[in-house]
Amino acid sequence: MDSSSKTCFIAVVAVSGSVVYLAMQAHNRLLSNFINQIEFQINTSSSGAAAVREEPKKKVRFAAEVAEKGYGGRARAGRRNGENLEAMPQNWQAMYKGILQQRNLRGYM
Structure with missing residues (x-):
């Protein structure tokens, strides 16, 4: 090249x-x-x-009279269809009572 x-x-x-x-x-x-x-x-x-x-999700709150009569929705879920809180095993009772107390403290119904 x-x-x-x-x-x-x-x-x-x-x-x-x-x-x-x-x-x-x-x-x-x-x-x-x-x-x-x-x-x-x-x-x-x-x-x-x-x-x-x-x-935000809308929260439903029931009037005091309605909540007393037992139409409270989720808060009364364990007592539907004749179920009684005392009929549950003790560990379930304790858990359910704790859930209800927590909801009451937070203002859920």
């Missing part, structure tokens, strides 16, 4: 390397922009559903 062909070969390698480098940079930028757009669309579409899920 003479010096002119060596120079020509080096020029071809330099130009092709530069083209490959520029193509890679353009691909990375286009890809990152595309990914950012997709993430934005996903966040936008799911934010509406997330807002619905984040609403």
